[in-house]
Amino acid sequence: MAITVDNLTNNTFEDPSRRAPLITGGLDNEGVTEVVADLAEAPSPPRIWWVLLAVSAALTTMLGGLILLLIFKGVGVWGNNNPVYWGWPIVNFVFWVGIGHAGTLISAILFLFRQHWRTSINRAAEAMTIFAVVCAGMFPGIHIGRVWVFYWLFPIPSEHLAMWPNFRSPLLWDVFAVSTYFTVSLLFWYMGMVPDLATFRDRSTSKIKKFMYGLFSLGWSGSARHWHRYEVAYTILAALATPLVLSVHTIVSFDFAVSIIPGWHTTIFPPYFVAGAIFSGFAMVVTLLVPMRALFNLKHVITVRHIENMNKIIMVTGMMVGLAYTIEFFIAWYSSNPFELFAFQNRAFGPFWWAYLAMFTCNVFVPQLFWFKKIRTSMIMSVIVGIGVNIGMWFERFVIVMTLNRGFLPSSWSYFRPTWVDIGMFVGSFGLFMFLFLLFCRFLPVIAISEVKGTLAFQKHMALAGGYSEDGDH
Amino acid sequence: MNNEVDNREQKKLVGVLGQFDDAHTLVHACEALRDSGVKKMDAYTPYPVHGIEKAIGIPRTILPWIVLSIAAGGLCIGLGMQWYTNATTQLLPFWSGYEFRISGKPMFSLPANIPVTFEVIVLSSAFASFFGMLVLNGLPKLANPLHRIPRFKRVTNDKFFLMVDVGDDKFDASQLRNNFSDWGATDVEEVFQDQTDWKLPAFLKTFAVLALVLMLVPPALIFRARGMTYTGTRLHVVPDMDWQVKFKTQTEGPLANNNTTTEFFFQDIRAQFDDLPGTVSRSDQSGDSEFFKGIRTGSDLHSSHTTPAVLASNQEETAQEETTATTEATAADEPDWVTTIPSQVKVDRDTVLRGQRQYNIYCAVCHGYSGEGNGLANNRAVALSTSGESAWTEAKSLYDPTVIDQPVGRIYDTITNGRSTMGPYATRIKPEDRWAIVLYVKALQKTRKTAVSKTTEDNSAGDKKDSGK
Numbered sequence: 001m002a003i004t005v006d007n008l009t010n011n012t013f014e015d016p017s018r019r020a021p022l023i024t025g026g027l028d029n030e031g032v033t034e035v036v037a038d039l040a041e042a043p044s045p046p047r048i049w050w051v052l053l054a055v056s057a058a059l060t061t062m063l064g065g066l067i068l069l070l071i072f073k074g075v076g077v078w079g080n081n082n083p084v085y086w087g088w089p090i091v092n093f094v095f096w097v098g099i100g101h102a103g104t105l106i107s108a109i110l111f112l113f114r115q116h117w118r119t120s121i122n123r124a125a126e127a128m129t130i131f132a133v134v135c136a137g138m139f140p141g142i143h144i145g146r147v148w149v150f151y152w153l154f155p156i157p158s159e160h161l162a163m164w165p166n167f168r169s170p171l172l173w174d175v176f177a178v179s180t181y182f183t184v185s186l187l188f189w190y191m192g193m194v195p196d197l198a199t200f201r202d203r204s205t206s207k208i209k210k211f212m213y214g215l216f217s218l219g220w221s222g223s224a225r226h227w228h229r230y231e232v233a234y235t236i237l238a239a240l241a242t243p244l245v246l247s248v249h250t251i252v253s254f255d256f257a258v259s260i261i262p263g264w265h266t267t268i269f270p271p272y273f274v275a276g277a278i279f280s281g282f283a284m285v286v287t288l289l290v291p292m293r294a295l296f297n298l299k300h301v302i303t304v305r306h307i308e309n310m311n312k313i314i315m316v317t318g319m320m321v322g323l324a325y326t327i328e329f330f331i332a333w334y335s336s337n338p339f340e341l342f343a344f345q346n347r348a349f350g351p352f353w354w355a356y357l358a359m360f361t362c363n364v365f366v367p368q369l370f371w372f373k374k375i376r377t378s379m380i381m382s383v384i385v386g387i388g389v390n391i392g393m394w395f396e397r398f399v400i401v402m403t404l405n406r407g408f409l410p411s412s413w414s415y416f417r418p419t420w421v422d423i424g425m426f427v428g429s430f431g432l433f434m435f436l437f438l439l440f441c442r443f444l445p446v447i448a449i450s451e452v453k454g455t456l457a458f459q460k461h462m463a464l465a466g467g468y469s470e471d472g473d474h
Numbered sequence: 475m476n477n478e479v480d481n482r483e484q485k486k487l488v489g490v491l492g493q494f495d496d497a498h499t500l501v502h503a504c505e506a507l508r509d510s511g512v513k514k515m516d517a518y519t520p521y522p523v524h525g526i527e528k529a530i531g532i533p534r535t536i537l538p539w540i541v542l543s544i545a546a547g548g549l550c551i552g553l554g555m556q557w558y559t560n561a562t563t564q565l566l567p568f569w570s571g572y573e574f575r576i577s578g579k580p581m582f583s584l585p586a587n588i589p590v591t592f593e594v595i596v597l598s599s600a601f602a603s604f605f606g607m608l609v610l611n612g613l614p615k616l617a618n619p620l621h622r623i624p625r626f627k628r629v630t631n632d633k634f635f636l637m638v639d640v641g642d643d644k645f646d647a648s649q650l651r652n653n654f655s656d657w658g659a660t661d662v663e664e665v666f667q668d669q670t671d672w673k674l675p676a677f678l679k680t681f682a683v684l685a686l687v688l689m690l691v692p693p694a695l696i697f698r699a700r701g702m703t704y705t706g707t708r709l710h711v712v713p714d715m716d717w718q719v720k721f722k723t724q725t726e727g728p729l730a731n732n733n734t735t736t737e738f739f740f741q742d743i744r745a746q747f748d749d750l751p752g753t754v755s756r757s758d759q760s761g762d763s764e765f766f767k768g769i770r771t772g773s774d775l776h777s778s779h780t781t782p783a784v785l786a787s788n789q790e791e792t793a794q795e796e797t798t799a800t801t802e803a804t805a806a807d808e809p810d811w812v813t814t815i816p817s818q819v820k821v822d823r824d825t826v827l828r829g830q831r832q833y834n835i836y837c838a839v840c841h842g843y844s845g846e847g848n849g850l851a852n853n854r855a856v857a858l859s860t861s862g863e864s865a866w867t868e869a870k871s872l873y874d875p876t877v878i879d880q881p882v883g884r885i886y887d888t889i890t891n892g893r894s895t896m897g898p899y900a901t902r903i904k905p906e907d908r909w910a911i912v913l914y915v916k917a918l919q920k921t922r923k924t925a926v927s928k929t930t931e932d933n934s935a936g937d938k939k940d941s942g943k
Binding site for chain 1: 530537538541555559568586587597599601603604606607608610614615616617618628
């Protein structure tokens, strides 16, 4: 065992002569393997894991029940009605899809930019992406009315239906974008995991585990030839996922922006949605990783520096979102379109003013706390801000959708009220997300072991060349 | 060398494996090995070691080209699919596409087709790079002699290995052992392939046979079903809109005899409500031709039905052509119009007042309150057509020489079926009310035919029996 229990080196200060290490605690290759494998090999996970699993399993069951209710009774169990036809389901959909974006950003974009710090967090972030997209895809999926013919969404030739989708509709683009996003993220995630599953395979002692890990690691042997093609494939996937992740939220924003509704029909929507997605996604990663690193003893791999880096991204994207909110108002005024102006006045001062206030406070003001180094390196504060940002981002979508309540016809103005099913499903989707994430923590490699080893090698190399501090690596 | 099975007879030598403790030594060993002329070798590492490709002499993979060509295919398929399904008709005899007109936009316009094309490209190339990588690597690989070696398990942890294949021209086990040790290997051993490995476990065979047999069952059932006639109701896996639970209008719901379900149908278990007040029934307007059509019974029932032209048609010329055509036609063979108000309609003050009310609601917008053809809608439309913004035929004055002496039946018909550019009102005004309007129109016309004093007298007398020709 090469795990030393010395105090964490503070690796958040950058000394121009010696770069701060990314992996601390003197972990070597074996140490990294063991830290990660310990989670899956421990005879029993910590008690809190069981508690959380029980809670999230209960919520998931409730979600399943509510979906059945919806299928049997119809979409009327939701509060969706004139003039807010989309209601909570689309709010939740956009919220969850947005969450997913940080995972792909970390795994693909930061990879292309050679950000070595990504290796400690990319696996968990990608898992988060997949589970978030599962939750997201569920909402429009059950909103289509006759769920059992969901495949009509796709251009599947059938003599029976004899109809094709309208390829010029943003809603159809959405079907393609989200399903492609899910598939590519899954491939990317799985491919990254193959060498680590092989590690688990080679360490496991029980027959079932040996078989399962053996099956999914596809007979990986670590051959240099394999690694060569693997790395090329990984780079190509990253290069594909990068435009993909930007396109997904762009297309989600088209659902709104391509319509001709005042307040929706704006060209700022795509960039503003993408920034918001990354913003909320990173907040979610921080919210998940801080407890995870504490619970599962991953402090040397996911260091304060990783959390701090993410907090910086949260602050930047938070300011982008804030800029978008302000510009929207300016443009509404500048357009001299009374309907556009009204739509925005209605957002900020209409019956949903409280939601707008919650959104603005949580998204624009709260992340400003990260200007202080004390706060952005404090684990508790990171989680608090992360949760705050996610509340704000949920309200952002809420505001965009709900303020349809005052359209062109004052006679049909009304106030949107969710039903208990709406609320139950939203809470239930968190249950599903947590449930999947907890299972992931217990059974799969939560850290990209082989990639961290690559980073270690790089760190060592730099240390020899005098670039990296020796602290990280004995 | 502590292989799990110890039957040397059954084993075939595969190669010589050296273990190294760090990447540096491994890379140097690779280089040295390559210098000694060995070609068939491979290194095994826990993470991708950079520079090892060169040391071993691994050629650059063709994977990017494979992905590129698949991506090009994705581009064609993505675009072609959208063009075929939304912009062509009957191109192929099956699953044909159809022209999908959306808000008058072109059938095929690149910008709107970019998102889907892009997604198809990304999806296909992602599959290509993942599965291409697997295929080129020969994965998934179910058996590998290396995995039989306990020491090799650390390749996914922290150790590095180098193996020379037995098939190499320069292969010499003892020589290699020495070399490996010289180059810093911490351990060297020979790798054997266990021939008994090839045997499948017995339960797998049974399982495979069973699965094969079971797989034959569904196709067998389908073929059986195809080959026989079936008189029962069709089976629908997915209940489609073509087969929905519904009842035709004016029928009795099937639950009429068991008054249990109120959820699905109207309270009294009919398949339809009674006529709502204000709706105009059109289904039972046959029989009494005088009342419903304004044409004398027994006469040659040559209906004057003319398809009403679109009111504000954009093509002025067509509209005018139609107008003239209809006028000629009606002049040639006019039906035998009734000349008196049918007996069902009471001719009295109340009816005239009702007619006035309905006229003011339905007709005055075009014909004007006084019937001179100067209603607001008409005036606005005339203004627009003068400035060339739209086409409009002026609403006729009801005192026009061609109209003033028309029989009541014909005016009734004008209201019912419309006349050239005037639309029909059969669905909006009840027959009784149409007659009431006719009565009012006749009263209006009378004001221009007779002296004022006479009309007043007639009105107060309430005698409109002579309101025909």
